[in-house]
Amino acid sequence: MSIFIHPQEHRVTERFLRYVQIDTQSDPYATTHPSTEKQKNLGKLLVQELHELGIQDAHLDKFGYVYATIESNTDQANVPVICFCSHMDTSPDCSGKDVKPIIHHNYQGGPLILPDDPSQQLTELNHPDLKNQYGNDIITASGTTLLGADNKAGLAAIMDAVALLIKHPEIAHGKIRILFTPDEEIGRGVDKIDMAKLGADFGYTIDGETAGSIEDETFSADGVILTINGVSAHPGFAKGKMQSAIKIAAAIVDALPKDRLSPETTQDKEGFIHPVAMNGTVEQATVEFIVRDFENTHLKEHEAVIEATAKRVLQQYPGASFSLEIREQYRNMKQVLAKYPEVVEIGLEAIRRVGLKPIRRSIRGGTDGSRLSFMGLPCPNVFAGEHAFHGKQEWVSVQDMQQSVLTIMHIANLWAEKERT
Numbered sequence: 316m317s318i319f320i321h322p323q324e325h326r327v328t329e330r331f332l333r334y335v336q337i338d339t340q341s342d343p344y345a346t347t348h349p350s351t352e353k354q355k356n357l358g359k360l361l362v363q364e365l366h367e368l369g370i371q372d373a374h375l376d377k378f379g380y381v382y383a384t385i386e387s388n389t390d391q392a393n394v395p396v397i398c399f400c401s402h403m404d405t406s407p408d409c410s411g412k413d414v415k416p417i418i419h420h421n422y423q424g425g426p427l428i429l430p431d432d433p434s435q436q437l438t439e440l441n442h443p444d445l446k447n448q449y450g451n452d453i454i455t456a457s458g459t460t461l462l463g464a465d466n467k468a469g470l471a472a473i474m475d476a477v478a479l480l481i482k483h484p485e486i487a488h489g490k491i492r493i494l495f496t497p498d499e500e501i502g503r504g505v506d507k508i509d510m511a512k513l514g515a516d517f518g519y520t521i522d523g524e525t526a527g528s529i530e531d532e533t534f535s536a537d538g539v540i541l542t543i544n545g546v547s548a549h550p551g552f553a554k555g556k557m558q559s560a561i562k563i564a565a566a567i568v569d570a571l572p573k574d575r576l577s578p579e580t581t582q583d584k585e586g587f588i589h590p591v592a593m594n595g596t597v598e599q600a601t602v603e604f605i606v607r608d609f610e611n612t613h614l615k616e617h618e619a620v621i622e623a624t625a626k627r628v629l630q631q632y633p634g635a636s637f638s639l640e641i642r643e644q645y646r647n648m649k650q651v652l653a654k655y656p657e658v659v660e661i662g663l664e665a666i667r668r669v670g671l672k673p674i675r676r677s678i679r680g681g682t683d684g685s686r687l688s689f690m691g692l693p694c695p696n697v698f699a700g701e702h703a704f705h706g707k708q709e710w711v712s713v714q715d716m717q718q719s720v721l722t723i724m725h726i727a728n729l730w731a732e733k734e735r736t
Contacts, residue, residue, distance in 0.1 A: 316732070317668055318486060318724050320479055327716045331454070331471035332416050333360075335463035340411040341404035341501045348507050349379035349404070349497035357403045361474065361495055368478055370493075378507035379403075379497035385477060387490045389731045394489025397730055398515035398692060399476070399723055400683055401469030401522055402499030405461060406705040415457040418713070422453050427710075429458030435707050442710070444525055444702060452713040462709040464701035468716055469521035470495060472699050475716075476723035488727035494518075496683055502644055504683040510690055517658045518694035519726060520684040522701075526715040527671035529662045530696040531652045533678045533685045534586070535611050536644035539604040539618060541567065541625060546634040547598040558632045560600035564593055567621075567628045568602060576617060584609050584677065588617050609647055609677065645681045648695070651688040658693050661733065665725035666697075669718050697722060 337357045342350040349355065358375040365373035365383045373383035381403075387394060405411035419427055422445070427437040435458040439445045445453075456462040473493060480486055492515045496504040499522075523530055545560030568590050574580055581587045586608025593602050606617045618641060625637045652659060659675075666673040684694035700715025 316486075316728065318721060318728065320483075320721060320724075322717065324479065324482075325475055325717050325720060326478065327471045327475040327720055328418075328454075328713050330474050331467060331711070331716060334467040334470055335414045335416050338412045338414075339404050339463075340407055341498045343407055343501040348503070350501060350503065351404075354379050354403050354497040358495065358497070361403075361470065364474060365477070365493070368481055370477070373493075376509075380508060381493070381495035382512065383493040385480060385488070385491040385493070387488065388484055389487040389489060391489070391731055394731050395516035396490045396492060396514060397727060398492040398494055398513060398518035398694075399473045400494040400496065400518055400520045400687070400694070401473055401699070402466045402496045402504050402683060403470065404497050404500050405463045405465070405467075406500045408705040409461040409707060410459070411461055411463055414460045414463055416462065417455050417457055419453040419455065422448050422451055422712075424449065427453060427455060429455055429707070432458030432707070437708050437710060442703060442708070447526075448712050451715070453710055454713065455710045456707060458707055461706060462711070464699070464709050464711040465704040466499065466522045466699065466701065468699040468701045468711045468719070472521050472716055472719040472723060475720045476727075479720065480724060480727065486724060486728055487731040489731050491727055499683050505686045505690065508690070510692070513692070515692055517655065518684065518687055518692045519662065519723075520682045520687075520694055520696045521699050521719060521723065522682050523696045523698035524700070524702055525674060526698055526700055526718050527666050528674040528676050528698045529659065529666065530676045530678045531659045532609065532649040533645070533647055533681045534607040534609060535614055535647045536681055537606045537614050537618065538642045538644050539606055539621060540640040541602045541604065541621060542638045542640070543567075543595070543600045543602075544636045545598055545600070545632075547596075557597065558635045559597045560635065561595050561597060563628060563632055563635055564595060564600040564602050567625050568593070570624050570628055572620070576620065586610075586613050586617055588621060605644075607679075611646065645685040646689060648685045648688040651693050652695060655693040657733070659695050661726055661729045662695055662697055665722045665729055668725045669721045671718060697726075
C-alpha cells in the first residue's frame, strides 16, 4: 500500500525544534555512561512524549538509553521485530549549548546568512544539496553553535512516525522497538545496550543525509595510540643528551604521507590515517590516530605505515623508543548486511513508495548500526535529511524530515506486507 499523510498531520518540525534546544553534547574524555548526564534530559523528554502517545513501557535506563515498544497490529504471526534507532548526543566538535534554530521559509536560492555570525553563509557552492531544496523550508542554527540535526532529525522523524502509526491503525505493521542511544558521536553508542531486552530481528538507524539515501556500507575502523619514550635532561645542560618525545612525535606526524592516506586527500573508497590528538612531555608523548578503510586488510596496511614511519624517524634518536597500541573500533556493516539482503531491499522499496529515487551509498564513517550489525541486529542507515554535520553550518529541511517519517512508516508496513505474501 502507499501511505499518504497530509503535511498538516506532521509534527516532526515542532519536535525537532524542541529537541535541538536541549544541550546533549557528549564528552570523549569522560569515563561515565553516558559520558554527560545532560543527555538524560532529552531522554526523559522523549520518554514523557512516548507515554503521552500511550506507549507505557517507554523508559530511560541508568546508562541513558531509551527503550519503547509499539505492539503489532496485524494478525500475521511471523512478522520480524523491527527496531528504529537514533542517537541523542551531539558532537564534541562544536558547541551544542543554547542552540537557536531558525526556519528559512520557502528557500529560493542564494546564500543563507546566519545572523549571530554573518561570516557563516550557506551557499549552493559549499552545500550542493541546497539546489534540490527550492520551495522547501530550511532549518539552521544562528551561527555560533551546531544545529543538532545529527541526529535529532532522526529522533524527530522516529517520534513522528510513532505518533502517526498509532493515529492510523489501518497501516499494518508488526512489533516495533524504539531505541534512542547516547554517546554515538564518541563511539560508545552501543556499549551498554541490552540486546536481549531490545529483542529485535532487524534494525534501521535513521541518521543519514540526502533524502532518498540508504547506506549499507561503512568504514572499518581502528584506533591507534603511538607512545614515544624520549630522553629527558635539564634544558640548561641538554646538549647531546635530550631527545624530546614531543619533538619526535611531531616529526613522525610530519613524516606521514601528505598526498594520500589523509582525510584531506582521500574520497570515495579510499582509506586514511588521521592523527586526532597529541599529548606529552619531553620524557613521553602520545599520538592518537584513527585509521579507516572499507577493507579490513587495508587497515593493517595503514597501521604498518605508522609503524614504518616511526621506525624511520627514530633512527635519528638512538636513545628513544616507541610502542603501538591498536584497538578495534567497528567493522564494515556490509559484511553482515550481505547475508540479509531483504533488510536493505525493503528500505529501498520504502523510499520508492515515498516517491523518491533511492540512493544506495557507502558511508565514509560509521553509525551505531555498524556495531549493532555485528551484535546480531543487521542495521543499515536511512536518511534523516541532516547536512553539514558537526559544524555551525549544519542544516536540514522540513520536507526532507517529513519524507524520512514516511519512509519509516513504509518500512514498518512493508515487513508486515512481506509476511502476508
